[in-house]
Amino acid sequence: MKKSFEKEFIWEQYFIVSGNVIRQKENSEIEFKESFHSPKHKDKKLHKWIASFANNNGGLILYGIEDNGKLIGLQNDKLEKFDNKDLSQELLDYFAPEINFELFIKEINGFKIGFLYIHKSKNKPVIAIKTANNNVQEGDIFYRYPGESRKISYGDLKNIIEEKQNLLNDRWLKLINDVASIGVENIGLLNIENGELIGSKNKLLIPEELLKKVTFINEGNFVEKDGAPALKLIGDVQPVDSKKIIQLVENKYHIITxxxxxxxxxxxxxxxxxxxxxxxxxxxxxxxxxxxxxxxxxxxxxxxxxxxxxxxxxxxxxxxxxxxxxxxxxxxxxxxxxxxxxxxxxxxxxxxxxxxxxxxxxxxxxxxxxxxxxxxxxxxxxxxxxxxxxxxxxxxxxxxxxxxxxxxxxxxxxxxxxxxxxxxxxxxxxxxxxxx
Structure with missing residues (x-):
């Protein structure tokens, strides 16, 4: 389960406020905005900023702050009444892979300040899959630089690709080490498209209709939910080392781009x-x-x-x-x-x-x-x-x-x-x- 940034967020650890002014300039992880606009606003700069933070190390967009860092607070209730689903859908429409974010309000020196936190993407690069306007064109890759969001440079894109390849190599090495420690004869492979578990001795088949509805839950994170499909397991369950748990990925077409x-x-x-x-x-x-x-x-x-x-x-x-x-x-x-x-x-x-x-x-x-x-x-x-x-x-x-x-x-x-x-x-x- 993803950690909540809002719950752990303490603004004093990010910047100093003196005389109702944030004593820190906009940088590669912080952007100041005076007011909040709906994502359906014709100006799609917000999408560009969000994608740029996701492609770097994540970051914060602060609402209710002038460019010079002066606190003025939120001037209306647009952000308070805003439904996060609207922004989620807009981002899904224009970018892939999915961008995760949190939107919340904190009080600083008596001013209500809005915070839009964009999580660092775990599957970079985030790419524009549809043209919005002059700010967002299909195929664009945005990156956050000190004080600005713009199209990524060759060097930074090369670094992202190399980082991704290194992570993939590390996963393969870990998988190979796990296979070596468990033993090839004890390994089974689950085909998540047709539900077939292929092993040296047995096969477990899950019907296609049920496979689409079943949610596989990580160890220790089981949560009951009304109406959620359940898979009843009958037979002996042997405890296993958590390091040997196989993580499943989302359906191939969860997001269609x-x-x-x-x-x-x-x-x-x-x-x-x-x-x-x-x-x-x-x-x-x-x-x-x-x-x-x-x-x-x-x-x-x-x-x-x-x-x-x-x-x-x-x-x-x-x-x-x-x-x-x-x-x-x-x-x-x-x-x-x-x-x-x-x-x-x-x-x-x-x-x-x-x-x-x-x-x-x-x-x-x-x-x-x-x-x-x-x-x-x-x-x-x-x-x-x-x-x-x-x-x-x-x-x-x-x-x-x-x-x-x-x-x-x-x-x-x-x-x-x-x-x-x-x-x-x-x-x-x-x-x-x-x-x-």
Missing amino acids: HFELFSSFFEQELDIDSAKEFLRKVTHENSVYYPIYFYISKSKLTKTEVYKILDKEKSNKVEDVKIRLSIEEKNKTKFISGNISSGTPAAEKIKKAFDKLKTEKKIDFSNIETSELRYYIQAITHLKKDEIKIPYIIDVLKNIYDKHFNHSSTTKSFIRKAICHIDLTMYGEDFFTNDK
């Missing part, structure tokens, strides 16, 4: 329930151009059932998704880009790329020029269903996505069209005709 929306298509694997959630998630994105027919196919939903789900969603992109489905039902060639038979130099290059794709040529997209890359992307949109070899073309799309998706907004749009064309061509027809 922009990356999962595309990577599931590239992997061509998605369980029924996750596929439904992926479809819902698209209605909350900035763009609706994701491989939605693949999600629908994996969800086993009929056309009528899809529209019922969309009707229940309360998001600003639901109508855009419905419009997209309506247009593409009438026009299966919507995403075709460029002319392949006009005889122009550009058409000849698209045709040449098209021929390579049809014959499944191995193509290196690592150092390709942007103009040439777009000929290949346009060529993909000219492939017909009987010309598409899924393993090959998915591998091509993944390579292009991994190496070029974030190069520019124009390139990003071209890649989306290619992905959507393959998705519509391979899975769209089944959706439009499946209404039983």
Whole structure:
């Protein structure tokens, strides 16, 4: 269980107040703000500050304090009445992995001061997964520097990556040492996706429906909760060394980000329930151009059932998704880009790329020029269903996505069209005709 910063917080240990002025400047762990604004405020600087602290060592944003450190206190009750769930949801919408924070009020010299404490992320770097405005762009990584929050420098990003790799190496070494001390013959592996416990002698199977509902609780932290699912264990329970307890991780798709929306298509694997959630998630994105027919196919939903789900969603992109489905039902060639038979130099290059794709040529997209890359992307949109070899073309799309998706907004749009064309061509027809 995460320790509560608020319960242990003693402000005198962080700064000195003299004459109602904090005798400390803003630094890499402290930011002063005069007033508190809702996270839904159009100015998304708060998100930037929070992400920057999470990527460094955590930190405090103090409300009710002028830039010079003078205490003025909270001027209204916005922070007192604020529901933390709103900020949690905003951060989940714009950043991954999840950012943990605490929001509370303390009195200093008769002034009510708000404190927003951001915990240091245990899974750096925290990355923007969606564009908010000029302050937050998709792919941004923010970092807290003395007195300011800005995009991370190369050196600090390199340090984060190296720190992450070192932690992973340490975990592997610990695991290997534990295996050596317990003995390979006494080790079992639990597959948390299908509930299968694989060992040298026995297997324990947990039904998929129950596996999704069961909460695994760390030793010593058992808490009863009304309505919480329970797993009854019958038989002998042998005490074990706590050092040998295996910690379980969260479900793979507990948080669905922009990356999962595309990577599931590239992997061509998605369980029924996750596929439904992926479809819902698209209605909350900035763009609706994701491989939605693949999600629908994996969800086993009929056309009528899809529209019922969309009707229940309360998001600003639901109508855009419905419009997209309506247009593409009438026009299966919507995403075709460029002319392949006009005889122009550009058409000849698209045709040449098209021929390579049809014959499944191995193509290196690592150092390709942007103009040439777009000929290949346009060529993909000219492939017909009987010309598409899924393993090959998915591998091509993944390579292009991994190496070029974030190069520019124009390139990003071209890649989306290619992905959507393959998705519509391979899975769209089944959706439009499946209404039983």
